[in-house]
Amino acid sequence: AQSVTQLDSQVPVFEEAPVELRCNYSSSVSVYLFWYVQYPNQGLQLLLKYLSGSTLVKGINGFEAEFNKSQTSFHLRKPSVHISDTAEYFCACVTGTASKLTFGTGTRLQVTL
Amino acid sequence: DTGVSQDPRHKITKRGQNVTFRCDPISEHNRLYWYRQTLGQGPEFLTYFQNEAQLEKSRLLSDRFSAERPKGSFSTLEIQRTEQGDSAMYLCASSKDRGVTETQYFGPGTRLLVL
Numbered sequence: 612a613q614s615v616t617q618l619d620s621q622v623p624v625f626e627e628a629p630v631e632l633r634c635n636y637s638s639s640v641s642v643y644l645f646w647y648v649q650y651p652n653q654g655l656q657l658l659l660k661y662l663s664g665s666t667l668v669k670g671i672n673g674f675e676a677e678f679n680k681s682q683t684s685f686h687l688r689k690p691s692v693h694i695s696d697t698a699e700y701f702c703a704c705v706t707g708t709a710s711k712l713t714f715g716t717g718t719r720l721q722v723t724l
Numbered sequence: 725d726t727g728v729s730q731d732p733r734h735k736i737t738k739r740g741q742n743v744t745f746r747c748d749p750i751s752e753h754n755r756l757y758w759y760r761q762t763l764g765q766g767p768e769f770l771t772y773f774q775n776e777a778q779l780e781k782s783r784l785l786s787d788r789f790s791a792e793r794p795k796g797s798f799s800t801l802e803i804q805r806t807e808q809g810d811s812a813m814y815l816c817a818s819s820k821d822r823g824v825t826e827t828q829y830f831g832p833g834t835r836l837l838v839l
Contacts, residue, residue: 643825654728654815654830655767662825701766705824711757711780712828714766 613638615685615702617715624722626694632687632718634702642704644685645712646676649699658700661685672696697722726750728831730816736837737806744802745834749818756799757828758791760784761813770814773799774821806838 618633636642643662647655659670666678676687685702702715729748737743749756754775759767770789772780775796785791788806793799803810813835817828 647830652832654832655817656830657827660825660827703766710755710772710824711769711782712759712767713769716764717766 613642613704614713615644615704615715617702617718619718620716621719621721624692624720626722626724627691629690630688630692630696630720632700632702632720634685634687634715636683636685636702636704638704644676644678645703645705646670646674646685646687647701647703647714648672649701649717651698655701658687692720692722694722694724696720728816728818728829730814730831730834732834733832734835734837736839738839739808740805742802742804743806743836744800745814745816745836747799747801747816747818747831749798749816750829752820753818753829754796754821755819755826755828756793757817757819758799758801759815759817761815761833762811767815770801803836806836808838811836811838 616635624630645660646658649655658674659668661668661678669675674689699717701717703712731746756773758770761767769782770785771791773793788804791801813833815833816831819826819828
């Protein structure tokens with residue numbers, strides 16, 4: 612079954628420091644990858660998505676992710692985080708002809724002063 | 725776009741009662757999805773509509789669960805004879821009908837607590 616794995620359940624980081632949230636995928640077919648963010652008591656918001664083409668994808672709020680086929684990874688990065696980036700981040704995939712998203716277990720990004 | 729809306733935002737019920745949630749998608753979005761998110765987990769797919777047709781259902785959707793989307797607009801998710809294990813956040817999402825890679829836009833969710 613197609614799936615994504617988020618290796619870190621929590622990532623603490625100081626404000627203005629860089630951050631990387633890790634995501635690995637497993638699939639034997641074409642894969643489309645997404646990062647969503649969930650702020651407390653809110654729904655999910657799309658940060659960015661990889662469909663094809665350039666492996667470096669830029670998203671909203673200064674986030675970017677790099678698709679690496681050889682390592683089956685799609686890690687999310689931001690060069691300098693803010694307090695307001697504190698949230699839960701989910702990696703997800705849509706594979707083959709399915710329309711549903713399959714989510715990872717999430718990574719809690721905690722930004723402190 | 726006014727966004728996806730869900731009602732109610734919170735629901736507390738006693739075990740054995742029936743509950744119904746409503747989702748209003750972004751206008752002109754043909755696709756509508758329901759997901760369930762339990763504490764500490766990512767959302768899990770429940771079911772999916774294209775217009776009024778329910779095209780796919782997860783094995784998570786037991787026979788106590790039923791979803792409808794009459795006239796291809798809003799959708800309802802009903803849970804009959806609720807169990808404590810049904811306590812979760814129920815998320816609705818909608819998208820345009822332009823292939824599997826179309827962005828899904830999520831509502832704020834309905835948090836259900838079954839006592």
